[in-house]
Amino acid sequence: MSLSDAASASPDCFLLVDPAQDIVYASAAADAVLGWTPTDLVGRSVFELLPDFAEGPAGSPVTRVLAGEDVPTYVTRRRKRDGSVVNTAVSLRALRSTLREVVGLTVIVRADGGETSAAPALERASHVHGVVETSGEGIAVTGASGTAVMSNRRLAEILGRDRAELERTDLHSLLGLGPVPTDPEPAPQHHQTSYRRPAGSARLLHTTRSPLDAGGSPRWLLQVADVTEARRTEDALRRLALHDPLTGLPNRQLIHDRLRMAAARQRRTGSGWVGVLFLDLDGFKTVNDTQGHEAGDSVLVEVARRLGRAVRSTDTVGRIGGDEFTIVCEQADEAALLRVAARIHEGLEEPIDLARGQLVVRASIGVALSPPHDTGELMRRADAAMYDAKQAGSGWTSVAAGPPDTTATTDTTATTATTATTATTD
Template sequence: MALPEQGGDVEVARKRFELPPDVRHQRDADLDAALLHTVLDALPSPTVLLDPDGIIAMTNRVWVTSGEEHGTIIPPGADYYAAATAVHGDAEGHALVRSLRTLARGECDAVAVDREVPSPSDEKPRWYHVQASRVGIYGHVVVTHTDVTARVLAERTSLWRARHDHLTGLPNRAHLHELIDEELGRGDQAPVAVLFLDVDGFKDVNDSLGHDVGDDLLRQLAARLAECTRAGDTVGRLGGDEFVVIGRDCDEDGALALAQRFHDSFDRPFDLAGRTARLTASIGVATTDGSGTCVRSTDLVRDADLAMYAAKAAGRNRVEVFTPDLRTAAEQRATLAGELLLAIERDELVLHYQPVMGLPSRRCTGVEALVRWQHPERGLLYPGDFLPTARQHDLMTPLARWVLREATRQTAAWRDAGLVLVTGVNINATHFTSGTLVDDVMGALADAGLDACQLVVELTETSVADDPERAAAQFAELRTRGVEVSIDDFGSGFSSIGQLVNMPAGVLKIDRSLVAFTEGRRRQTAAAIAAVVALGQACGIRSLAEGVETAEQLDLAESLGCSFAQGYHIARPMPAGELPSWIAAHPPATIPVALV
């Protein structure tokens, strides 16, 4: 059809093809709605368009399919605000609705929250990240719902694992402190008790039956402790065989009653890989005093721990309540440990030497080096005054290294002065297990210029029993290099004949508890010593009787075949400078009957 060429005719033609305003407005609205619907359908998450009053004006396909899948279809025309309140409950639902109304009024730019949506069936709830934006100027809001269930569950699992012991499922150290601080911060001054429980002999279970059985024992312990607690109490595991119980609204009497229930639960034997085992526990108790004084969780746990160690020291299988004296003693030990470390560095330690007599010559053949501490303020301290602190603060190995260096140096000085002796040095189990024993011994000998045959390394029977294979390997290497090895305090513990037979030692020191005998027990004592001497001889090991206090004990040791003896009847330990004059009064053999 040809259009007219005149301008007026063109305007007439244009008007003929132009839509009426109402029709054109409807067309534009339809196009906008179709475009918006297309955009919503392109979104991967369930999405709705709300009018200013919270009525659902439009949904996308994912909203419909998700609703069908979970049985929660909410169609266009429904009140989203009412549905949100019904799904999330009053608190969460009203909070979400308030946020969306604020957004619709243009009083904020966006809304973004995570919401839990319970399932209408028995399925687990799901979590959605709800994100809303305002559209246009009339208060319409687009709300998307992104399923973040996997993320939330992963976060919660990670958080749970970070706060719980993986083996027993109990709260771990960090979470226990959180729970205790939470109780202490309630402000109602209700008493809080902390019970610190340690299993007596747990290490023996691990060593004899293996760590898998030990783990099973820990799970059994966790279950038993949980059975004994009251509603509202919490059982947690600090680590190893140490458990902590939080007693809420629990005073000292209540805590002691709770501890007694724990002890009673140990009366039942444990089933360990088909074996029946009976165990005990040492328990420490600490409570708040209700005075409102600021207390931290670390304070309560520390105090309960100190009380537990007091129970151990008192004989195990006991309950001890914390007292300020325990804290004072702990502070003193910590101070003493720091001073002892400096004492090692400053050479404040000294060695006293106790003569060892060869039998039957009854002449001094060697000495045992015994450490003392010349404290600048407290005077001369004996081992019982500082060795427990050294053990507790891991100072036994540096202490033993100092003793090795000083003893070998002094023995070399005596040799240079014409006095040839064999010196025994005690080694603690921690040094023995460190793996540096052989290197430390040989280094001390080299620095002093002393022959290996003039040194005896002494380890207690219990130290050897802790790890006999490692002991045997290090003993063998020391003897190969010319250093003699002695097993000290034999007979003071549960001596293992099998271990003795396989142990490459040259001297067996019979503990003073066997050597000493009361009136009327001489025959039994003689039989015990004779058995040990015979056992040693069968293994190629010579015997030394310790703690000889009387002439009768010395005669008995000699008559039963002991090779050596030492004790106060022979001589007390003495400073190095006094030893030559003592030996001058007891002339040594021209060729010493050495311990090697």
């Protein structure tokens, strides 16, 4: 059901408000409830429509909801556009993305005539039933036993069970919520769990459990959303954001994050080393210039694979751009880092098969270690050491020396060479 269809099924005024607190959608009931047509309301600030939103010692309810707070429904007197006064009940709820970030809010305003009879409420519940049945999320009302007093068709679809079964099943336990509360919290409770359908397929479900005021008889509203595909998309987007699309290696952002985590562990334990190897392929530009970018991409993918074979299982290999790679190593002293560098040089000596024949690539490697350097300086120090290695010749490794004394103006490096017996990209 579309937003317009769902909103038109209710006599209440339904508004969508963006994070800037402007109305972006208003249902047709706005005219009857507030005396404003939807066209009049769209684009206006919600404060123009309901100025009392800005009042109260706790601050603006709109601002509080946008900040993620749950605000209870309240009744207020409202002057309609024609000057008449009407009692209205106002309900606010945050709209959240799949990442649980607040991206707006919904406002429901209904005329409140001070009804004491249950008939109008029952009539409204009956009217909303059609909307509940076509909702994209599973909905159930349970009693103290946890079994469904009412459930919609979508819940049965999500759980892979028929509605009759739900009437004799403790849904709270089934959804991983634990026992039915005997003293429920007033605020909604959110829970995410992995659920396996009777047919065998696994799904990720997000459940919201809210207590209902049922005249002393305990009731709970369960809202169940299947977020499996949303989570897969979220994971895929996160991976794209943190990994190099060509090689699949961590990108610069993730490498810096891994380095920060390594530094935090080092500070917590007060011991151990953190090292960085900064690697740049020698003469790589000639590959792109002479054989094309497709060949260049093939070389980068193969180099990434070989780097993964050369390092330890606890090391992190990343591509930070172009033909530059970096490796973060924990609990490795200088000798261990040089052994990793030597394995990298050795692994690169094997020719790479390309469309126009075989090619051997070499790399210049810079190494920096903490201590003596601060972990925040390791990338820069290793990068500088790599340039020193490149100045020494193809296939060299350079180690950044310790911090200079106060009279020095430049860093010094210790440089080592590797043996080369095959053709190179130079």
